[in-house]
Amino acid sequence: QAGLTQPPSVSEALGQTATLTCTGNNNNTGNQGAAWLLQYQGHPPKLLSYRNNNRPSGISERFSASRSGKTASLTITGLQPEDEADYYCSVWDSSLNAWVFGGGTKVTVL
Amino acid sequence: EVQVVESGGGLVQPGGSLRLSCAASGFSLSTYWMHWVRQAPGKGLVWVSHTFADDTYYGDSVKGRFTISRDNTKNTLYLQMNSLRAEDTAVYYCAREHDSFDIWGQGTMVTVSS
Numbered sequence: 001q002a003g004l005t006q007p008p009s010v011s012e013a014l015g016q017t018a019t020l021t022c023t024g025n026n027n028n029t030g031n032q033g034a035a036w037l038l039q040y041q042g043h044p045p046k047l048l049s050y051r052n053n054n055r056p057s058g059i060s061e062r063f064s065a066s067r068s069g070k071t072a073s074l075t076i077t078g079l080q081p082e083d084e085a086d087y088y089c090s091v092w093d094s095s096l097n098a099w100v101f102g103g104g105t106k107v108t109v110l
Numbered sequence: 111e112v113q114v115v116e117s118g119g120g121l122v123q124p125g126g127s128l129r130l131s132c133a134a135s136g137f138s139l140s141t142y143w144m145h146w147v148r149q150a151p152g153k154g155l156v157w158v159s160h161t162f163a164d165d166t167y168y169g170d171s172v173k174g175r176f177t178i179s180r181d182n183t184k185n186t187l188y189l190q191m192n193s194l195r196a197e198d199t200a201v202y203y204c205a206r207e208h209d210s211f212d213i214w215g216q217g218t219m220v221t222v223s224s
Binding site for chain 1: 145147154155156157160167168169170203205209210211212214215216217
């Protein structure tokens, strides 16, 4: 089933801002708030943001999400070494009646 | 503490079956949508299935082969996997849905190989 499109990798310098994108269609990111998850190698995913820009308790304000048209975005400000991880977007697809994930973006802090 | 713990993974031959379990604690599993999500080695996350009450949904790749169920008395979620294929090899995660996937287990590894 169709997934969401994320760039495979993003690299930015320490302290700078990284913006990750997630593009779907009118049945998923176009009409639903996306969730963003972070995953460190060898660990389970962790929820960062849901329904566009709601953060669970304990998640830093450096992570902010937004949506424009069919593209969801996650912005990470003030990049830190611990931000190096894989980031996934996810949303319910109302046509497939299924949850879909992006392929993931690996963030590297230079 | 709110958590879920998966078990039941292992090595199985192609065409074989396996049942995964996900024991929940700190919350009542019956009041949430509960999911199985898998991740093949070195690959991304793939949604497998979810359930709430009598509603169940499956991803195309497992439809007709996998069955999700729950035992509310044991506060446990299950995934019965039949007709397993090499491409089902993955870590299988159980996840709770509350404002998206808010609670994840550590996962259980399933390897399908002869």
